[in-house]
Amino acid sequence: xxxxxxxxxxxxxxxxxxxxxxxxxxxxxxxxxxxxxxxxxxxxxxxxxxxxxxxxxxxxxxxxxxxxxxxxxxxxxxxxxxxxxxxxxxxxxxxxxxxxxxxxxxxxxxxxxxxxxxxxxxxxxxxxxxxxxxxxxxxxxxxxxxxxxxxxxxxxxxxxxxxxxxxxxxxxxxxxxxxxxxxxxxxxxxxxxxxxxxxxxxxxxxxxxxxxxxxxxxxxxxxxxxxxxxxxxxxxxxxxxxxxxxxxxxxxxxxxxxxxxxxxxxxxxxxxxxxxxxxxxxxxxxxxxxxxxxxxxxxxxxxxxxxxxxxxxxxxxxxxxxxxxxxxxxxxxxxxxxxxxxxxxxxxxxxxxxxxxxxxxxxxxxxxxxxxxxxxxxxxxxxxxxxxxxxxxxxxxxxxxx
Numbered sequence: 001x002x003x004x005x006x007x008x009x010x011x012x013x014x015x016x017x018x019x020x021x022x023x024x025x026x027x028x029x030x031x032x033x034x035x036x037x038x039x040x041x042x043x044x045x046x047x048x049x050x051x052x053x054x055x056x057x058x059x060x061x062x063x064x065x066x067x068x069x070x071x072x073x074x075x076x077x078x079x080x081x082x083x084x085x086x087x088x089x090x091x092x093x094x095x096x097x098x099x100x101x102x103x104x105x106x107x108x109x110x111x112x113x114x115x116x117x118x119x120x121x122x123x124x125x126x127x128x129x130x131x132x133x134x135x136x137x138x139x140x141x142x143x144x145x146x147x148x149x150x151x152x153x154x155x156x157x158x159x160x161x162x163x164x165x166x167x168x169x170x171x172x173x174x175x176x177x178x179x180x181x182x183x184x185x186x187x188x189x190x191x192x193x194x195x196x197x198x199x200x201x202x203x204x205x206x207x208x209x210x211x212x213x214x215x216x217x218x219x220x221x222x223x224x225x226x227x228x229x230x231x232x233x234x235x236x237x238x239x240x241x242x243x244x245x246x247x248x249x250x251x252x253x254x255x256x257x258x259x260x261x262x263x264x265x266x267x268x269x270x271x272x273x274x275x276x277x278x279x280x281x282x283x284x285x286x287x288x289x290x291x292x293x294x295x296x297x298x299x300x301x302x303x304x305x306x307x308x309x310x311x312x313x314x315x316x317x318x319x320x321x322x323x324x325x326x327x328x329x330x331x332x333x334x335x336x337x338x339x340x341x342x343x344x345x346x347x348x349x350x351x352x353x354x355x356x357x358x359x360x361x362x363x364x365x366x367x368x369x370x371x372x373x374x375x376x377x378x379x380x381x382x383x384x385x386x387x388x389x390x391x392x393x394x395x396x397x398x399x400x401x402x
Contacts, residue, residue: 001044003036004054008257011035011134011187012165015048017141024048026136030350032191033134033255051168059167060267065298066305067325069277069287070317082130082214083276084295087180089314090272090307091155094178095121099153102144103127104135110208110227111194115140115158117147127157132213132248134187134255137162141169148174159184160263163270178303181270183296183331186258188248195355196244197227206231213245219291220276221376240366243359251339252362261335266322271304272297277320279328282382283390287318289380296325 003015003024011034016024023042026034036048049055071084078085091101101118105126113135118127137158144166147154153176156166160181170177201207206229215226215236225245226236239245247253263269277296282288297317299305308317326332339345341362349358382390 003048004052008054010161012161013137014051014165014169017139017169018047018051032189053164061300065300067320067322068297068317069320070295070297070315080128083293086295089311093311094155101155103157110211130214133190133193141166160269179270180272183275186254188253204229204233220293243363246363251336252342252345259338264331264335268300271301282380285383
């Protein structure tokens with residue numbers, strides 16, 4: 001029995017969590033992406049078929065989102081976050097109300113991204129930052145359901161397909177559940193990351209102790225991959241030089257269904273949507289881009305609006321338009337297309353000379369043209385333009401768009 005077409009499966013794990021016989025496991029294919037496998041204990045109850053979002057349709061919010069740019073006033077939170085630190089501020093709000101947070105973190109070996117429960121503000125540092133590996137929710141939905149049934153407030157943070165999977169599993173709305181969906185570029189191969197990190201460990205003759213996929217050096221826009229090792233050495237490669245980041249950012253190593261993702265729209269699965277506000281225009285000095293990170297925030301529901309209003313004392317924010325949000329986040333409109341070299345990359349990796357050869361051949365370091373740096377500088381200093389001229393420019397760009 002096939003739960004859904006393989007090319008549409010997101011590995012959200014809703015089917016595994018709902019199975020009354022625990023007959024469903026997820027196993028990696030040759031590229032390292034997990035897909036459901038049904039065991040002999042299956043009784044053909046059909047629960048997995050009925051819960052799969054690919055079969056039942058997506059649970060999307062119907063409200064028109066309110067769009068904001070925002071960042072935390074806490075400099076440490078902002079520094080340790082991928083963008084502006086809004087996840088941490090919302091998480092702190094929930095934790096301070098006696099709630100818990102379910103989100104993704106790297107495991108102890110730094111080789112896998114798992115879902116876990118965060119119960120204290122001190123633990124939040126484990127969950128901060130982007131993880132450019134497809135995460136494994138396991139059976140976390142079951143744990144969330146039990147916590148919700150006890151009346152405890154829960155914040156769940158995941159990519160849109162995971163938020164949708166949780167909602168399908170719960171099968172009803174909970175007033176004590178808050179969800180954040182993260183705008184997703186796509187899911188890179190867990191196998192590729194494991195083998196790449198093992199290569200880095202071999203080069204240092206040490207084990208990785210921490211990983212930052214979005215280390216803000218030299219800055220937020222031109223971030224780096226930073227790996228610390230247990231012998232006090234560090235490797236840091238910019239996004240223009242690191243082959244793993246290049247494979248991801250250039251759509252070479254992503255899961256097949258990501259290239260036809262059904263969640264790439266302004267109709268979102270979470271109460272709040274978070275992302276980097278790429279292409280942000282610094283229209284005023286107070287909210288200027290200092291390259292320390294700015295979050296894009298979509299407030300999708302009344303529940304999300306209440307929370308966003310309640311954290312205003314901890315953040316700086318300004319209202320923006322959906323047109324601006326889409327211009328810097330393609331995934332609000334359409335999926336990222338597969339790179340033309342992706343198939344050749346995987347063929348070299350799996351059937352040729354291996355990972356190192358594939359990365360060397362197809363993930364070549366690159367540089368942005370100098371014109372791009374001039375554009376970034378201009379966007380970051382637009383507050384210097386006289387306000388009457390700036391107002392005219394904004395109206396022309398927005399074209400009346402909301």
